[in-house]
Amino acid sequence: MPRIEVDANRCKACYLCVNVCPKQCLGKSKTISKKGYFPAEQERPQDCIGCKMCYVMCPDVAITVLKD
Amino acid sequence: MTTILAKKPNALTNVPMHYCPGCGHGIVHRLIGETLEELHIDDRAIGVAPVGCAVFADSYFACDCVQGAHGRGPAIATGIKRSKPQAIVFSYQGDGDLASIGMAEIVHAAVRNENITVIFINNAIYGMTGGQMAPTTLVGQVATTAPKGRDPKLQGWPINMCEMLSQITGSKFLARGAVDTPQNVLKTKQYLKKAFENQVNNIGFSMVEVISQCPTNWHADVQQALEFVRTKMIPQYPLGVFKDEGAK
Numbered sequence A: 001m002p003r004i005e006v007d008a009n010r011c012k013a014c015y016l017c018v019n020v021c022p023k024q025c026l027g028k029s030k031t032i033s034k035k036g037y038f039p040a041e042q043e044r045p046q047d048c049i050g051c052k053m054c055y056v057m058c059p060d061v062a063i064t065v066l067k068d
Numbered sequence B: 001m002t003t004i005l006a007k008k009p010n011a012l013t014n015v016p017m018h019y020c021p022g023c024g025h026g027i028v029h030r031l032i033g034e035t036l037e038e039l040h041i042d043d044r045a046i047g048v049a050p051v052g053c054a055v056f057a058d059s060y061f062a063c064d065c066v067q068g069a070h071g072r073g074p075a076i077a078t079g080i081k082r083s084k085p086q087a088i089v090f091s092y093q094g095d096g097d098l099a100s101i102g103m104a105e106i107v108h109a110a111v112r113n114e115n116i117t118v119i120f121i122n123n124a125i126y127g128m129t130g131g132q133m134a135p136t137t138l139v140g141q142v143a144t145t146a147p148k149g150r151d152p153k154l155q156g157w158p159i160n161m162c163e164m165l166s167q168i169t170g171s172k173f174l175a176r177g178a179v180d181t182p183q184n185v186l187k188t189k190q191y192l193k194k195a196f197e198n199q200v201n202n203i204g205f206s207m208v209e210v211i212s213q214c215p216t217n218w219h220a221d222v223q224q225a226l227e228f229v230r231t232k233m234i235p236q237y238p239l240g241v242f243k244d245e246g247a248k
Helices: A016-020 A053-057 B025-038 B053-060 B073-083 B095-101 B103-111 B161-165 B182-200 B222-236
Strands: A002-006 A026-028 A040-042 A063-067 B003-006 B045-049 B064-067 B088-094 B117-122 B173-178 B206-211 B240-244
Touching: A002 A040, A016 A026, A016 A053, A016 B222, A053 A063, A053 B182, B025 B053, B025 B088, B025 B117, B025 B182, B045 B053, B045 B073, B053 B064, B053 B088, B073 B088, B073 B103, B073 B117, B088 B095, B088 B182, B095 B103, B095 B117, B103 B161, B117 B182, B161 B173, B161 B206, B161 B240, B173 B182, B173 B222, B182 B206, B206 B222
Parallel strands: B045 B064, B045 B088, B088 B117, B117 B206, B173 B206
Antiparallel strands: A002 A063, A026 A040, A063 B003, B173 B240
């Protein structure tokens, strides 16, 4: 199962990844990060297809795409 | 077993980038890091950081870096490349840096066919200093020094650097990409790869221009900034390869 991890210390909440995800499985976190942003997070990991679009668009290199 | 499909390239350090949310600089940094790693040249790469938003680029690239004076990136890269021919030298510059004060340096580096790679970030505005008009600012685009929008009668027209440098015999590879969609990001990576390969193969001067979004100084949110890239920037600065003499 592919999934992503978002580094909350790097994410600046531009949500480019949220808007680009073809399966709309990313969303905004409810908790505030140390930097003062609401980082992106994977809301529905079961929908992830591992296409890496979020990684390709992330300007802060905060996303790691993994496959279990 | 967990396998990693995509992660931060080792050619970038762990320092979090200082760029504004949604800025295209970070994407281009990552593309350069990936390219250096894929071509196995990250251990002998030397970068030249510009004056402007990317002034701290030396903290983000894991290779050696020099921070040059405003616009002098190609001149510094020339010196490094001539004294250390085995090094892979790239100059990373913005539009105020390359197309304004550094115009002479970039033109003459191309004229001399210096074997360097130049990455030119075009966001049509001076980012770090607060949104002044750049040579690449679009006609009608509002900047702090053009409050009613750029007027060609007063401030002239935007400069298309790739088209201009393609007239020079010494330039060998010129391409323009964008980072507004995943497709364009991946295309830009192909251009960067080609530009670095040219240097490895001693073909000569290569420049990749990247149309980048600047949500902060365009006074737009990230999605509006991407829309501005698509509807205003790309019609003025068409994407594609303008010159490729590497094969000859």
